[in-house]
Amino acid sequence: MNESNEPTTQRVVAMALFLVLIVLVWLGLMKAANRNRPHGDDQAAIARGRYLVEEVARCSECHTPRDANGNLNTQAWLEGAPIWIMPVRPIQNWADTTPPLAGLPSFTDAQMFRVLEKGTGPEGEVLRPPMHTYHMSHADAQAIIEYLKSLPVKTH
């Protein structure tokens, strides 16, 4: 009895192992496929970051170039720009250009957190006006960084 059952037990075990292997390979493939795609949480952070950038802090007003009529050039969104406003009374260290933010080509996350949370330059230096000195929450700064990194880096 036992002898005749043994091959069946072995077959069941082999089948079970085979199924486990398939599941593992499938999970591995799913993970690889999702590696470059933002997860649900990231998508929510990106959407919130976009709202903060476009509607609250309005980074785009200064970091996006304008056309001849003064309208923001949506083809060069957040790609850095000449500053378009002048103070009524001269301010000595008034900056005349803004760096690109789309894709964050030139700042690390740590530097961005410093700018947005501490209100200083990337290495702790004083920010030149009209760049604002923001004192954002970590979550807001994080969302903004996620959004900026989701944008393509300027190639033209």
Ligand code: HEC
């Ligand atoms: C009113 C215009 C204005 C707005 C709004 C603005 N910026 Fe700026 N930003 C500037 C200017 C001008 C500079 C260049 C400052 C300098 O050269 O020191 C700058 C510089 C920066 C820098 C580089 C700092 C450095 O010293 O290298 C970062 C990063 C930055 N801005 C991010 C942002 C983000 C993110 C937002 C929105 C949350 C934002 N800025 C909103 C005008 C602005």
